[in-house]
Amino acid sequence: MNARKFAALGLLCLFGGAALPLQFRLQCEAQAAHFHKTALSIDLRERIGQAGFLAALSGFRSPLAALLWIEAHTAWENTEWGRMAGLFETVTTLQPRSLPYWDMAAWHMAWNASVAALQNEKQPSEALRIRAQRAYIQLGKDFLERGILNNPDRPQLHIQLGVLLRDKLEDHCGAAEEFLKASKYPDAPPYSARFAGYEMAKCPGREREAYDYLKNLYNEGEKQRLPSLINLLREMENKLEIPESERIEFHASH
Amino acid sequence: MKSTGPTLAIARNTFTELVRQKVFFFLLIFALLVIGNSAFMAKFSFQEQFQMLKDISLGAMSVFTSLIAILATANFLPKDMEDRTIYTLLAKPVPRYRYLLGKLLGILALLGAATLLMTALFLITLWLRENSVLAETRAQLAAATPEEQSLAIKEVTDATFNINLLPGIAVIFIKSALLASMTLFISSFATSSIFTILMASALYFIGHLQTTAREYWLSGTAVEWWSRLLAASVAILFPDLQAFNLTDDIIAGTAVPLALFLNTAGLGILYVAVYFALAALVFSGREL
Numbered sequence: 001m002n003a004r005k006f007a008a009l010g011l012l013c014l015f016g017g018a019a020l021p022l023q024f025r026l027q028c029e030a031q032a033a034h035f036h037k038t039a040l041s042i043d044l045r046e047r048i049g050q051a052g053f054l055a056a057l058s059g060f061r062s063p064l065a066a067l068l069w070i071e072a073h074t075a076w077e078n079t080e081w082g083r084m085a086g087l088f089e090t091v092t093t094l095q096p097r098s099l100p101y102w103d104m105a106a107w108h109m110a111w112n113a114s115v116a117a118l119q120n121e122k123q124p125s126e127a128l129r130i131r132a133q134r135a136y137i138q139l140g141k142d143f144l145e146r147g148i149l150n151n152p153d154r155p156q157l158h159i160q161l162g163v164l165l166r167d168k169l170e171d172h173c174g175a176a177e178e179f180l181k182a183s184k185y186p187d188a189p190p191y192s193a194r195f196a197g198y199e200m201a202k203c204p205g206r207e208r209e210a211y212d213y214l215k216n217l218y219n220e221g222e223k224q225r226l227p228s229l230i231n232l233l234r235e236m237e238n239k240l241e242i243p244e245s246e247r248i249e250f251h252a253s254h
Numbered sequence: 255m256k257s258t259g260p261t262l263a264i265a266r267n268t269f270t271e272l273v274r275q276k277v278f279f280f281l282l283i284f285a286l287l288v289i290g291n292s293a294f295m296a297k298f299s300f301q302e303q304f305q306m307l308k309d310i311s312l313g314a315m316s317v318f319t320s321l322i323a324i325l326a327t328a329n330f331l332p333k334d335m336e337d338r339t340i341y342t343l344l345a346k347p348v349p350r351y352r353y354l355l356g357k358l359l360g361i362l363a364l365l366g367a368a369t370l371l372m373t374a375l376f377l378i379t380l381w382l383r384e385n386s387v388l389a390e391t392r393a394q395l396a397a398a399t400p401e402e403q404s405l406a407i408k409e410v411t412d413a414t415f416n417i418n419l420l421p422g423i424a425v426i427f428i429k430s431a432l433l434a435s436m437t438l439f440i441s442s443f444a445t446s447s448i449f450t451i452l453m454a455s456a457l458y459f460i461g462h463l464q465t466t467a468r469e470y471w472l473s474g475t476a477v478e479w480w481s482r483l484l485a486a487s488v489a490i491l492f493p494d495l496q497a498f499n500l501t502d503d504i505i506a507g508t509a510v511p512l513a514l515f516l517n518t519a520g521l522g523i524l525y526v527a528v529y530f531a532l533a534a535l536v537f538s539g540r541e542l
Contacts, residue, residue, distance in 0.1 A: 008536050
């Protein structure tokens with residue numbers, strides 16, 4: 001090795017040492033902006049195999065996730081629910097910031113797999129079928145909850161969790177909370193605020209709060225004054241015996 | 255102008271030579287991947303389709319640019335020596351570093367052109383798919399309220415083109431430029447192109463593990479001294495290639511802050527400059 005090669009190696013070491021703080025600062029900056037959040041653990045290595053793990057390490061997480069998603073779709077066509085759940089687990093671990101993966105994984109589990117479990121002809125015990133159905137719904141809920149933890153800056157999964165709590169678990173209080181959380185994001189769709197009110201109205205003990213909330217929405221203007229909201233407000237005014245002067249008809253006539 | 259003339263001439267010549275070697279034929283494979291993927295995905299929901307189209311396209315873009323960067327750079331020095339063109343060139347008043355700079359600029363021009371062509375192909379496919387899904391959505395929601403229609407349309411447009419894809423693609427190019435410069439450094443002391451390709455490929459994988467090694471080294475975990483020394487060597491000697499993998503998260507909808515993009519690009523350009531300077535240093539003393 002001649003002197004120039006030694007000098008090059010020395011300079012490379014010097015530059016490497018000087019670049020470390022830059023790299024560290026860049027890594028912190030990236031993580032604060034929700035980049036590089038995937039945890040490539042031994043558990044993931046076992047699930048995706050050596051080649052897959054190498055691909056994930058080499059910056060090909062997203063194409064690998066897409067290929068595994070296609071595999072999960074094939075498993076769906078063959079109604080292999082257990083295999084699907086495992087593949088969804090891997091895909092969401094590889095791409096934790098991808099909302100469609102969390103959303104679709106939850107939907108497949110809580111809607112498709114749960115119904116298939118309830119209608120499973122191979123299982124004669126109804127109690128076991130119902131248990132399996134609940135387990136799949138819970139799995140779907142779990143996907144959404146973990147998705148929310150990985151995407152605290154986005155409202156979409158709160159909405160999906162609200163829908164799941166409302167339609168699959170009839171937990172109206174929980175659904176109201178999720179829709180309410182979603183509605184507070186600046187990019188939330190306007191229906192999330194209305195949905196929060198509708199569910200709050202079904203939550204025992206929160207009827208009056210729901211009425212005030214929905215009335216505030218009504219007062220926001222024409223955009224929120226949909227027939228379903230007006231009908232519910234009228235229904236609640238009668239139920240809660242709201243004085244005539246405070247009712248929406250009174251306001252509307254003025 | 256006079257001083258940059260030979261460098262630009264070498265760069266132009268390198269670019270032309272690489273084009274003549276039919277390097278751009280890889281675009282056919284890229285087109286097949288992107289268009290084939292798009293047609294095959296029709297059975298998925300539109301969110302899944304667009305997600306996978308972006309996953310596969312940007313993944314392929316990253317693979318192709320990295321491969322071109324390593325293979326084209328590893329090949330030129332042994333080839334020029336075999337053809338004896340390097341002797342003709344260096345016999346003229348062209349400093350060795352200018353020869354290397356010209357070659358590197360030629361390869362970077364090729365990488366830039368390849369990235370632009372792939373981006374254009376990808377964006378056209380994305381736009382065509384978006385228009386087809388939008389037409390379907392409008393037809394399905396013809397009877398819906400304007401609010402429902404605009405929400406559905408917004409859902410489709412949000413899932414397709416995202417302005418953050420552009421800085422993501424720019425970072426793919428910068429990463430390939432870094433790989434080209436790193437390969438040039440290896441090539442400056444290597445004796446064969448196979449050695450250069452093997453070394454550069456190994457460094458590609460090690461570079462992606464650099465973050466892990468750095469964290470391990472700096473975490474202060476009580477481990478064997480030699481284990482920490484190894485981690486420290488990896489952290490110091492190799493570039494952090496993981497820092498240039500922004501597309502995985504951009505595809506998932508994460509927005510790139512301008513400061514993060516500029517700092518990543520700045521680090522990449524710094525690496526390119528340092529590896530080039532080291533290559534020039536070693537090559538200036540090499541016996542030809």
